[in-house]
Amino acid sequence: MSTKSNLWGVLAQYENPHAIYKACEQVRDAGYEQWDACVPFPVHGLDKAMGLKASKLPWIVLTMGIFGSAFMVLFESWAMGSAYPIIVGGKPLFSLPAFVPVWYEATVLFSCVTAFFSNWILNGLPRPHHPAFGSKAFERVTDDKFFIMVEATDPKFDLEKTKALLQGAGATLVEELEP
């Protein structure tokens, strides 16, 4: 392990989606785990090239959607049926069709809010600073350049070998990142 004390990781720049797709496959096959790819627009299939596992998000959303759905229909039944019983439009106190709009919207609301904030948490957001922001080249990640960064904490990380791997995969620029 030839790591410097103030080294966060290595940043590599690629010129096009094709190049980064191939590079990601190589980094994946080399067995790295603590790394990420940053692209200016969605590159289809990049998750496969990176070997990412399926996200946990759908299960979290499903759970909270079912919870929100159950909660709201029970709440409406309780509120309209017993806690505050008023007859509306001559309908029975427990009128399931009348509950459906709010019931449905609550299911959607619980699912969406859960999806939104779970997405933040799973992605480690909010994150006001990132070591890659120290790189001048990285500014073009929102424009026309594609980047891979490998963190020094990765068990496979070796400054020279990692740099060589990224370079060999077609990087046009390799930089060291400080925290």
Place this chain on the structure above:
Amino acid sequence: MSHSEIKKPEDITVPPSSFLAKLPMLGGILAVAGLGATLGSAFGENKGRAMFAYLFAFESVLAIALGGLGWLLLDHTTRAGWGVVVRRFVETTAATLPVFALLWLPIGFLGFHELYPWSHEHDAILAKKAWFLAPGLWYARSFIYLAVWSALGWFLYSTSVKQDSLGDNHAERDRLVHLVRKVCAGGIFLYGVTLSFGAVDWLMSLQPHWYSTIFGVYYFAAGILAFFAFVTLMTMVAQSSGVMKTAITTEHFHDLGKFVFGYTIFWAYIAFSQFVLIWYANIPEETEFFMVRMEGGWQYISYGLPVLHFFVPFLYLLSRKVKRNRTLLGVGAVWTLVMHCVDLYWLVMPNYGAHGEGHHEPHLSPSFLDFTALIGVFGVFLAVYGVLLKRNKTVAINDPRLDESLVHENY
């Protein structure tokens, strides 16, 4: 990922001895047997029953073809790329629309009197609607709908076919692509108006006192849902017949499955919206629709539809794994098509015998004629579909967005 690597599919003609090549014959047999039995009865004493069965079958299958036209209009207008590999199957669906103009003739000229009570009944409510539900105007409107759908469907099909043979003439091809997009943008407006009014004129007016402002959307929802189920199955049939075995991937089936899933929700949303407002307002002319469907056995279908046409397919198709598995997705598509027919049956049939001579309480009594009518009209549709599909390549090989579709991937 690089577009130079993309290989265009070569298995793009219907193999002569495959199942797909036999569609015209198969559809023809169904058509002759089904329509023969149904329309034969229409000249006997069972005329009313036969005509209602025929209307049910006509509207069920027309909905599929109209759903295909709707998808094409949206697809071209939004310049969608993902679906170019399956688009010829959709264009062929829409290209059958001129045949529906012929299939409509028995409704307009044989069963008009039996089907539509406003054609001969008089009361205070109908007097107010007489200017709209006047036979002359009704026929004129019907001709307009059929003409618009036939013209749009055939234009989109024939223009796409014309592109196939243009080779490297990119200027002409691009001119056609832009022309199609312009026609489709305007076509969406025409489609929306004619489909809504068509549903009102041919289905809603079966119960002429009743009205529902969302009815046109209901018919659209039913149709586009059935269409996506149909095109999913047709794509599977094509692949098993040896057409585009590698070009159409799990990614495309996944997207088709998403549309079946999404429009299942859309259908339920519209159906419930129609129900809840009528239920809440509780006005006699409006509640009539659900009253007749809550007795005489129809209540089982009324309660069954939300469960079997929404909750079951919703939960079934929710999982990504189901949409990406062809067998499971195929089961969902067949299920959706069957429930689509039940839905249309529930819309049309309770009106049989509800008016005029032989008046009786509408009760659920399936007849052999319902079945023969359905296979008859569906047979005509399949036969024409098969003939049109065989005539051309099974993919828009020269489409500028074909490459995008070939490498399409979901996240």
